[in-house]
Amino acid sequence: MSSxxxxxxxxxxxxxxxxxxxxxxxxxxxxxxxxNDVLVVTLGRYLFGSxxxxxxxxxxxxxxxxxEMWKAHGLRGFVIALAATSFFWCLSVLxxxxxxxxxxxxxxxxxxxxxxxxxENIRRRSVLAAVIGFAGVIIAAASGDNFSPDNQRLLGIAGxxxxxxxxxxxxxxxRSRASKDGPEAIALLGAIVPGLIVAVPAFATGKAPPATDxxxxxxxxxxxxxxxxLLARAYAHAEAQVLAPLEFTAxxxxxxxxxxxxxxxxxxxxxxxxxxxxxxxxxxxxxxxAKILTPYAPGSTPADAAE
Numbered sequence: 157m158s159s160x161x162x163x164x165x166x167x168x169x170x171x172x173x174x175x176x177x178x179x180x181x182x183x184x185x186x187x188x189x190x191x192n193d194v195l196v197v198t199l200g201r202y203l204f205g206s207x208x209x210x211x212x213x214x215x216x217x218x219x220x221x222x223x224e225m226w227k228a229h230g231l232r233g234f235v236i237a238l239a240a241t242s243f244f245w246c247l248s249v250l251x252x253x254x255x256x257x258x259x260x261x262x263x264x265x266x267x268x269x270x271x272x273x274x275x276e277n278i279r280r281r282s283v284l285a286a287v288i289g290f291a292g293v294i295i296a297a298a299s300g301d302n303f304s305p306d307n308q309r310l311l312g313i314a315g316x317x318x319x320x321x322x323x324x325x326x327x328x329x330x331r332s333r334a335s336k337d338g339p340e341a342i343a344l345l346g347a348i349v350p351g352l353i354v355a356v357p358a359f360a361t362g363k364a365p366p367a368t369d370x371x372x373x374x375x376x377x378x379x380x381x382x383x384x385x386l387l388a389r390a391y392a393h394a395e396a397q398v399l400a401p402l403e404f405t406a407x408x409x410x411x412x413x414x415x416x417x418x419x420x421x422x423x424x425x426x427x428x429x430x431x432x433x434x435x436x437x438x439x440x441x442x443x444x445x446a447k448i449l450t451p452y453a454p455g456s457t458p459a460d461a462a463e
Contacts, residue, residue, distance in 0.1 A: 231345070286401060
């Protein structure tokens with residue numbers, strides 16, 4: 157196995173592990189938002205995340221954080237804050253697996269955002285893997301009461317879609333900096349900057365959580381830092397569109413966490429959809445030797461680009 161291929165599959169392993177760790181973090185957040193203000197939980201996630209990210213950064217030899225890096229991560233931090241706050245609120249009104257199903261629109265958007273922002277070529281395999289993976293999402297959501305007319309749930313669905321769009325943008329922005337800044341700096345700035353952005357509204361509208369929740373906030377920070385670090389390692393060695401389908405594996409973890417910790421019984425369709433998703437992820441992660449697609453020209457359609 158060549159060094160390039162080894163790095164490719166190692167990046168995939170880091171990406172899959174990062175997704176799993178962040179799913180466990182989502183479970184902790186779901187517990188916390190049931191009794192705490194969403195903005196306070198969001199602040200706690202980045203406050204304690206910053207603590208653990210600083211430890212990782214210090215252990216790595218304290219890589220230099222330049223002014224240019226702070227400026228570049230300002231936009232990413234703002235996007236992260238929007239994505240996180242909306243997603244955390246959705247956890248309070250939607251089942252964990254159901255929320256992940258809706259949020260899976262994000263990996264579908266990543267290749268096209270990466271093409272527009274980073275100039276990455278759109279691979280046929282990446283597009284097809286995303287389509288197959290999303291078909292698995294549809295199977296998982298079949299026969300569920302995902303779209304009831306309840307207003308709170310409709311707001312939750314809208315929030316999940318907004319979070320998915322902003323999350324996809326945050327992933328692409330991370331990819332744009334991963335090879336320049338290193339995983340330690342990305343994890344640190346990805347915690348500090350959103351925390352600073354959320355701090356003012358959190359202090360203005362929320363109240364301090366009870367002391368009994370402190371261990372959960374500590375776990376939240378540790379899981380967040382570990383997950384982002386793993387994803388940063390992955391995106392430093394693989395294109396965004398190659399790693400994006402791995403996000404679909406979150407449905408499996410979300411179903412298990414929802415079942416064991418929140419009594420959310422997954423339907424049989426979730427297992428079948430999960431199998432399709434895993435298959436799509438493994439196939440899409442393989443190196444593609446065939447001719448790749450060029451980015452869509454303005455005004456063209458996917459069918460035009462495929463010709």
